[in-house]
Amino acid sequence: MTRINVTVDGVKYSDEVEPRTLLVHYLRETLGKVGTVVGCDTSNCGACTVHLDGRSVKSCNVLAVQADGHEVTTIEGIGSGGELHPMQKAFHENHALQCGFCTPGMIMQAIDLLKDNPDPSEHEIREGLEGNLCRCTGYHNIVKAVAAAAKAGE
Amino acid sequence: MIPAAFDYVAPTSVQEALAVLAQAGDDAKVLGGGQSLLPILRMRLNAPETVIDLGRIDALRGISEDGDALVIGAMTTYAEVLASDLVRDHALVLHKAVATIADPQIRHRGTVGGALVHADPAGDVGAPVLALGGELVIAGSGGERRVAAADFFEDLFTTAVGDDELLVAVRIPKHTGWGAAYEKFVRVAQQWSIVAVAATVRAEGGTITQARIGLTNMGSTPLRATAVEDALVGKGAGDLAAICASAGAGTNPPSDLNGDADYRRHLAGVLTRRAVAAALG
Ligand SMILES: Cc1cc2nc3c(=O)[nH]c(=O)nc-3n(C[C@H](O)[C@H](O)[C@H](O)COP(=O)(O)OP(=O)(O)OC[C@H]3O[C@@H](n4cnc5c(N)ncnc54)[C@H](O)[C@@H]3O)c2cc1C
Ligand code: FES
Ligand code: FES
Numbered sequence: 313m314t315r316i317n318v319t320v321d322g323v324k325y326s327d328e329v330e331p332r333t334l335l336v337h338y339l340r341e342t343l344g345k346v347g348t349v350v351g352c353d354t355s356n357c358g359a360c361t362v363h364l365d366g367r368s369v370k371s372c373n374v375l376a377v378q379a380d381g382h383e384v385t386t387i388e389g390i391g392s393g394g395e396l397h398p399m400q401k402a403f404h405e406n407h408a409l410q411c412g413f414c415t416p417g418m419i420m421q422a423i424d425l426l427k428d429n430p431d432p433s434e435h436e437i438r439e440g441l442e443g444n445l446c447r448c449t450g451y452h453n454i455v456k457a458v459a460a461a462a463k464a465g466e
Numbered sequence: 467m468i469p470a471a472f473d474y475v476a477p478t479s480v481q482e483a484l485a486v487l488a489q490a491g492d493d494a495k496v497l498g499g500g501q502s503l504l505p506i507l508r509m510r511l512n513a514p515e516t517v518i519d520l521g522r523i524d525a526l527r528g529i530s531e532d533g534d535a536l537v538i539g540a541m542t543t544y545a546e547v548l549a550s551d552l553v554r555d556h557a558l559v560l561h562k563a564v565a566t567i568a569d570p571q572i573r574h575r576g577t578v579g580g581a582l583v584h585a586d587p588a589g590d591v592g593a594p595v596l597a598l599g600g601e602l603v604i605a606g607s608g609g610e611r612r613v614a615a616a617d618f619f620e621d622l623f624t625t626a627v628g629d630d631e632l633l634v635a636v637r638i639p640k641h642t643g644w645g646a647a648y649e650k651f652v653r654v655a656q657q658w659s660i661v662a663v664a665a666t667v668r669a670e671g672g673t674i675t676q677a678r679i680g681l682t683n684m685g686s687t688p689l690r691a692t693a694v695e696d697a698l699v700g701k702g703a704g705d706l707a708a709i710c711a712s713a714g715a716g717t718n719p720p721s722d723l724n725g726d727a728d729y730r731r732h733l734a735g736v737l738t739r740r741a742v743a744a745a746l747g
Contacts, residue, residue: 331473332468353508358571373572375474378521439655442570
């Protein structure tokens with residue numbers, strides 16, 4: 313076992329983990345942050361996307377020990393005081409989800425995308441989300457939601 | 467799936483990492499960005515006893531200039547390469563190739579060094595580094611040595627880096643102001659190259675004075691199309707089709723569900739023409 317100190321959604325945690333523990337399993341099973349989900353076995357789907365020191369990563373492809381000393385933000389940490397994050401609001405208002413399984417990862421990646429490029433074209437939104445798969449929506453409303461959030465953020 | 471159990475070591479210097487590697491020997495695996503190794507461990511295609519994480523060694527990160535060369539630390543991420551003006555100014559074709567790798571999340575973690583040592587023939591870092599005449603800096607117990615990219619890639623997933631060695635940096639001769647393009651042929655987003663071509667050229671008044679061309683996934687290692695490079699000198703946009711068509715000649719690419727070897731040779735010609743035309747601007 314290895315001791316790690318991680319800040320997750322603004323709260324400091326110190327835990328003993330097996331080195332082979334994936335960050336996503338640490339978040340879900342040790343911390344109970346089940347908002348972050350696992351959708352594949354190949355690091356393709358992006359459902360597990362979280363921010364590590366402010367940048368998006370696939371948490372199924374990072375070891376918990378690699379996050380030692382770092383800061384993690386999950387879908388559970390982006391809203392504040394009962395208020396949805398603007399990106400969550402935009403997904404809600406634009407009907408950007410059906411089953412909702414891809415949504416936590418989509419939202420975390422979309423937030424990362426706007427950080428780099430606050431005013432993306434439709435094409436840039438699609439490219440920015442290329443690591444996130446959705447099996448329901450056909451992406452159309454997801455792209456609309458991200459564009460709406462970008463507009464709202466101006 | 468989750469990986470088999472292993473011991474985890476996170477050294478903070480190259481010396482320390484080499485010492486752990488020497489002690490652990492064959493049973494150890496070095497962890498770079500983890501974007502290839504962690505999927506391998508999760509699928510249990512490999513089960514090392516010790517994992518040595520290079521992520522805490524600051525000396526392996528960053529991009530700097532050393533005279534006529536750019537020096538890119540092995541643990542520099544793709545995202546850092548893409549954000550670098552030095553890379554844009556002096557090694558544009560590397561920037562263009564890295565921009566096509568995987569997706570933003572993976573580009574935040576994956577490293578230039580990890581990609582080169584992993585040496586997947588469909589990987590997108592090898593061909594531009596080869597085309598630019600890069601040199602790989604390898605550290606072992608006896609100190610550092612430098613290996614030309616042309617000698618670095620030995621076979622599928624096999625490089626000149628020994629079991630007890632680490633790749634510490636890539637040195638790239640500056641190609642300041644050269645035009646560049648990376649033409650990657652895929653059927654869907656976020657796919658590995660079926661074939662890709664890295665082209666970088668210097669031109670005066672529309673006439674090519676120097677050209678460098680690297681091929682991705684046209685054999686077990688990245689390849690250089692030197693005959694086409696030579697034939698392009700003195701030529702311009704109107705001459706490309708005939709010259710570039712033979713870029714795949716004499717290569718031995720794989721045949722798989724994405725295309726057979728003949729189709730890949732055809733693609734290499736078409737993509738080379740497109741890449742050189744785009745590099746000419
Ligand atoms: C979904 C997905 C899509 C992808 N698509 C692409 C793509 O389109 N194009 C592409 O090129 N790549 C692609 N990749 C692979 C990605 O580029 C990897 O990041 C890269 O191949 C390995 O780099 P890494 O830093 O993550 O290395 P790791 O996974 O950590 O290591 C890879 C290998 O190199 C060794 N190693 C790492 N660093 C060193 C070092 N400094 N010295 C000695 N040995 C070292 C490790 O022991 C291991 O054997 C994709 C990966 C995924 C998961
Ligand atoms: S669960 Fe991480 S990418 Fe699919
Ligand atoms: S809403 Fe079902 S996978 Fe995207």
